[in-house]
Amino acid sequence: MSRPFVMNELETSGGAGELLPAAASDPEFLHALFDSIPCRAVVLDRDAVFRYANREFLDFAGQAGDTVIGRSLGEVLGEAVAQSYATLMERLLAGERVRREGWADYGPRGRRYVQETLTPWRHGGGPVAGVIAIVRDMTDLKANEAALQATEAYNAAIVSTALDGIVVIGDEGTVVDYNPAAEAIFGYPKAEVIGRSISDLIIPPEFRAAHAEGMKRYLTTGESRILGRRLQLEALRADSRRIPIELAITDVTRNGKPLFAAHMRDLTSEREASAEIERQREALYQKEKLAALGSLLAGVAHELNNPLAIVLGQATLLREILEEDDPATLDAAALAERCAKIENAANRCGRIVKSFLAMARQRKGEHQRVDIPELLADVVNLVGYNLRSSGVEVETEIAPALPVLIADRDQLHQVIVNLVVNAHQALDEKGGTDRRIRLKAACVTGGDAIEISVSDNGPGIPPAIRSRIFEPFFSTKPQGYGTGIGLAISRGLVETHGGTLELGEGEAPGATFLIRLPIAGIGENVGEPAPAKAARGKAPAPSRGTVLVVDDEKDIVELLTDMLRQLDFEVVSTQSGKAAIAMLGAMTAPPDAIICDIRMPDGDGPFFYGWLEANHPELLSRIVFLTGDSLGPSASRFLARSKSPSLEKPFSRADIATMLEDMMGRSRIG
Template sequence: MMDEPLPISEERPARGGTTSDHLPIGEKQFVDALLGGIVDCATVIDPAGRYLYANRHFLDFVKRPPSEIIGNTVAQVLGDAVHGAYQAALHSPPAAGTVGTDGWLDFGPLGRRYIKQTITCYPHGNVAVAGYVVLWRDLTDLKTQQTEVVRRIEAQTQADAYHTAIVNNALDAIVVIDETGAVVDFNPAAVSIFGYGRDEAMGRQIAELIIPQALRTAHDRGLASYLQSGMSRILGRRLELEALRANGEQIPVELTITEVRLGERRLFAAHLRDLGAARHAQAQIESQREALHQKDKLAALGSLLAGVAHELNNPLSIVIGQTMMLREKLIGSPIAEELAQRSVKIEIAAHRCARIVRSFLDMARQRKHQRKSVQIAGIVDTALELLSYNLKSSGVTVETDLPPGLPSLWIDGDQIHQVIVNLIVNACQALEEKTDGSRRIRIETSHDPAGETVSLKVSDNGAGIPASIRSRIFDPYFTTKPQGTGTGIGLAVSRGLIESHGGTLDLDAAANLGGAGFLIVLPIDRAETEAVGEAEPSLSVEPGIAKRNVLIVDDEIEIAELLADMVDKLGFVGTVATSGDQAKIRVEQADRPIEVILCDIRMPGGDGPAFFDWLCEHHPALTERIGFITGDTLGPAAGRFLARSGCPVLEKPFMPGDIERILKSLVRADPPA
């Protein structure tokens, strides 16, 4: 019987203060041998939950002596939370069964611990469950490390996703290199800008990838210097420089470089922005700004021309009118033929001046050209004839190459004549500075059947045009001539006239005389039929309207007297007034009724519009018999007035036929009531 095991509940006196004093001696030795040397915490508890045995690892874990463990319950030693967990486990295994659990448990003062344990019940004699052997291991540190690893992995995953979202979708190129200069990241924008695939770029040296040959040495030297000294002049700064694309093209880029440290590893992230589109847009903006600036200049030029035209047209009217009348006076005189010929030349020159002034105004008003079929060679001959004296006196030889049979051009001959004259005059003035050798001007024309154009070149063997000002010579008011010699509007006006015909006027890059050269290209716009003008009305005065009173209102007394002479020769009687206020007096005090009025628009002392408004109120019948003569209708006020009044208008300078036509349009067979 002594060899038979004792029941686990039978108590024996403690021997030697062991942790298993409540076990039988045989069992104590067996349990010590079995559980004392394992590395896990090991305890034996009875069905009531009291500790019967605890090994050294368990005592170290709870940091309590055996006397405070053996005989006490789980709740007393480890707390109610662990006791509750044990109770659930103790009643769950079948007889002689084992249950394993793991998870977080609250150990009271010992804190929350992650425990992996097994609870095995054992029988004794006829007792199915005599007690439980509990083995468990504290995995708190391991679990904490695992949780941290998972957290770091999740954080890295999120960082990678963030990096992908930011870097891969960035509009700017992002290129990352390591300390050796090898590419370790190449985002999609870099692929798009530089033309390399990502796989193609990864691992390659940045210097041979996107840095132009001329900058590679400086790049290598700068990287090596920074790695050695830690000092750099480019990190964190915005730089603009050239970069190289895969096709060898160099493009402007904006660059910033940032150092990134990953532990002992040093990386350099370059953010690059392609400036090509921005610079192209800036160039367009500058071009548009320059175009607006030129338009402003031309608008100012138009205002200037309006004033110039008014001042020139009055004396031109006097010159033309007086010349014609002088020629008529000379009829029958012994020297009539010679003086008449001279007067004709004066009149032709005056008419040409008048057409030049009118072409200025037409350009400023943007009126349609008075086109007709013209041979360009004839215009050149006329221009050379006009300038023959100046060319001869300046010692200039003119060479011409004007092939016969060139197509006719549908152009305004007077305007193209003005352009050619201007180019020849400019060339002549440039040659006056030439002190040695011959002075030559060459004029040549050609036909391009494929382009349906006719070209005219004017070149000289002078000093030429410096490259620094070639882009500005067509700007209004730009001139290299001394003050008082040039106005700077000739080439600007000439280009405007040519462009209004659908052509071009530019410097001739192929000029071969050694000086300046200009090239005019005009399209061959053949009209189906030339415009048929209205039949000229008879210039004779109808019977019954002669000797009728015509009131002439003009502040230029010479113009007024000239008009009076012209209307007198046409069979009318002219009465002169030099202002609108004086004209009112003439109307009110006239011995005979005023039947026709010819009135200037711009006058001091009462202008034409004010006089017209006075007629509307006091003599409305005369508002249908008034015509206006002016040297300038460009001004908006004059234009609005003429549109409002509906009165006929004649621009200075005028001819006797012009005066007769306007009189015939105003006079009636019966005098006004």
């Protein structure tokens, strides 16, 4: 750059210039000084003609030094820029120093944000000879500030409109920020929570100590059990109501100041929706079960009428024999045989009713020991008449010594019944005389699962729909012959047991469905000897006790009394809940057990239970309820609430003995 001649005429006077008097008057030094500052520096004479320009200005103007010196401000930067300085030049030439900051238009070079210091200079103490201008260009800084402000505004907008509650807390656990979603979730306005401890606001009392300890541990050691994890827990609202939330905490420390952002989502609606979905699913399960039961109802009625005819006929003959024959000539063996026929027929009725009720009732899954051969036999008993009346042959093939599964017996029963009903409907479509359903059960290779297959020799399932048969509401049956959810429900029930339900290949024509259930954690072999049944007649006497029987059916009371006395219990009885309350007041010692019917006039089972709960809670563990109405909503709700054991009618002496054994913790009774 050519050296401006004006530099040779500059003189320093006073101030810091006296520290280097020789250097301050040296043009080389002055050039180096002005070129080193990160600002644009120029010297203009009274006519706004450039007398000096440093490297920063030349770079900005895109000019060389020899093309700037001696040219006017308008020639170098444009007339518009020169006009913007015209008023300032008047003030400067009058001796006023000017400082200003703001946006300035530099024509083709764009708008720039600048800080300017404009100083008039004199030569030898005379009038103002020109202006020294120092310009600091802050455009990039301002752009960054604007971007930062925009980012902060954007982030603030995101936080303020976020659906999740966001709470920022400091290292002392006090609230620093709190967005509108958090206000809606917890019920506190923002002004009320800022500066308050988060523990006092939303953390339940039993978790506050753990929260404080976790905060202290993280600030001391950097170790945390919850940072970066998604947790589900309870939180408190302003109205003291507890709500389920999902929580994720992030360390957002800024400028060395510990800060933690907690993102929280209220799970109340989600939990309610999940519960509603579960209720709807249960309703679909129940609808499918009732649809299957409807198709079986005629057969069940027939299956009940057959053994009931045996009970009625044999009991009538037995009474006539005892009334008409000479007691001395009675054949005890023949009488015992007739009694055995009555007992067997009654047991058959009981099994059919219990199987039907178990399939129809609504309750949560309950895992218990399941004997597969017995389960399949119950299925055949339930559907047998319908199949036989349609000319369908049922074959069973069960491998010996199958393990006993731990599973929900009613659910597995429902699945197999559904598959058999489907097979029956397929065979009805086929028609003809050779129609068969085969039930098979065996351990799979490796012995880690039991496989149950239900197959038929019907028309089979077309290849085009094999991949869709487990879809909910997909059905090939005519309207009114199914809901289309049976197979989907059946697969779901099997999968809750850790098993699978698939469509097998089988033998063509026909269809085969395979149920595979894992044997993990399963008990004894079916092939092991069963415990010996109690001998008829009087059982070995256990420790004596007293049983209170409460039932409005006189014959049931007499039956229970006879059974209990055969088991060496003393019996007191009454026919209503109110009468039982009076009897308890008259007894010198409380009964060892109470057997109470649920439905009775003048004080039913729930009424009596409520009185015991208020007056003798120690007796609640000794009560067992009888019911012949396990499908009734009131009975099922009461049993679920009380969690008391129950015994379904009809029952046997062995059932009574087992019930007392389980409840009283005695050695084997019966």
